[in-house]
Amino acid sequence: MSVRFTIDRLGAQGDGVANTETGPVFIPFTxxxxxxxxxxxxxRATLMAVLEKSPLRIEPACRHFGDCGGCAVQHLEAGAYRAWKRDKVVHALRAARIECEVDDLVPCAPHTRRRVTLSARRTEAGLLLGFNRHMSTQIVDLDECPIALPQIVGALDTLRELASLICATSRPFHMAVTVTASGLDIAASDSGRMGERQRQIASNFVIHHGLARLSVDGEIIIEPKKPVVMFGTAAVPVPPGSFLQATEPAEQAMADLAGQHLARAKKVADLFAGCGSFALRLAMKSEVHAVEGDGAALAALDRGFRFASGLKRVTSEKRDLFRRPLTFKELNGFDGLVFDPPRAGAEDQCRQIARSDVPLVVAVSCNPATLARDLAILLAGGYRLKRVTPIDQFLWSPHVEAVALLEKPKKRR
Incomplete structure (x- = not known):
């Protein structure tokens, strides 16, 4: 039975919110x-019909929109969309009682996403490959995707065939597809245990179609060309399934902000360094100590540094910063630092940074709420917030990145 609703606001996840006598009702695509x-x-409610349209409603860029759960707000006019994303950072800071002017959103262009994680499942009608339907485990079989790089979209049929070749399960599984300088890197997970004949057929397929690598559950099945990603002037051989910023333009925008803020720093710490997207760019001007808990990512960073030219010294340390953050005494040996933690943020590490004398800090986050919490810790420790810049790299989704720049005045002797 359908009910009539008036939409009052846009919720944090991109759903329209109708205020009713029994509480808010969330209605996607309104x-x-x-x-x-x-x-x-x-x-919650499922949209049946729009009786009165908003003037901000536009034609979605993708014919799958409304079925596919990959995007939430393709129907929202661009200016209003950018304001909504910026406001997510503004509201998070305000909730933490942090006063700071927030820059305009750095926008994300369509067709720039270099890595997508697709869902796959074998059915009686054939293999499905795409994203899950909104609020469902059903898979929407993709024919197009306006967020992804053309190299991915153009290879959808090839990827669908490869998924069929490696599938050894009746359950859904995932394929992370990354565009690298060497070609497509495919990392499958939960696709089942392949037999030797199946592995050989899949390997021949990878070679025939010029793919860079196929791995399943972290095991490299075949690697005709080592997948390489450029971080500044350094070519980094990324491990299977390693973390990578979703779009190269967003990564460069974040690195530029960090580099400008840390330009005076002779020695920089890069915490949660990953494969070196910040460290290897910062090393063009500063000595860098990169700290990361993932050994494979750290090895890739080190290899990228050793084969690059024109960089200052980069050292690395394998360390779980959640269990054992760098202490304020260790941090005092640096002129600046950047940290880019997972969505949970870096609360314990920030408590040590707050006690330190590091004059320049760059905080990078994909979660405005935990960023605000971490910034509050740093501000209580004497830091001053100079600038906050929201960055869009998950186009038409609720997710937004942010870069915060902080300084701590020198203590008077």
């Missing part, structure tokens, strides 16, 4: 000011 009919189930 916009503020719209009058809609929807089938309600508790605090």
């Amino acid at each position: 916009l503020p000011g719209e009058v809609v009919t929807a089938a309600r189930e508790r605090d």
Whole structure:
């Protein structure tokens, strides 16, 4: 049974929110000011029809939008979309009682996503490859994707065939596809245990189609060309399934902000360094000590440094910064630092940074809430927040990155 709703605001996840006598109701693919009919189930509802459209409603860029759960707000006009994303950072800082002017959002262009994680499943009608339907485990079989690089979209049929060749399970599995300088790097997970004949067929397929690498559950099945990603002037051989920023332009924008802020620093610490996206760019001007808990990522960073030219010294340390953060005494040996933790943030590490004398700090985050919490710790420790820049690299999704620049005045002797 459908119910009539008036949409009051856009929620944090991109759903339209209708305020009712029994509480808010979240209705995907709707916009503020719209009058809609929807089938309600508790605090959620499925859109049936838009009776009165918002002037901010535009034609979605993808014909899968509304079925595919990969994007939430393709129907929102670009200026309003950018304001909504910026406001997510503004509201998070305000909730933590942090006063700071927030820059305009650094936008994300379509067709720039270099890594996507696709879902796959064998069915009686053939193999499905795409993203999950909104709020469902059902897979929407993709024919197009306006967020991804053309190299990925153009290879969808090839990827679908490869998924069919490696599939050894009746359950859904995943394929992370990354565009590298060497070609497509495919990292499958939970696709089942392949037999020797199956492995050989899949390997021949990879070679025939010029793919860079195929790995399954971390095991390299075949690697005709080592996948390489450029971080500044350094060519880094990324490990299977390693973390990589979703788009190269967003990564460069974050690195530029960090580099400008740390330009005076002679010795920099890069915490949660990954494969070196910050460290190897910062090393063009500063000595860098990179700290990371993933040994394979750290080895890739080190190899990238050793084969690069024109960089200052880069040292590395394998360390779980959640269990054993760098102490303030260790940090006092640096002129600047950058940290880019997972979504959980870096609360314990920030407590040590707050006690340190490091004059220049760059905080990078994919979660405005944990960023605000971590910044509050640094501000309580004497840091001053100079600038916050939100960056979009997950186009038409609720996710937003942010870079915060902080300084600590020198103590008077």
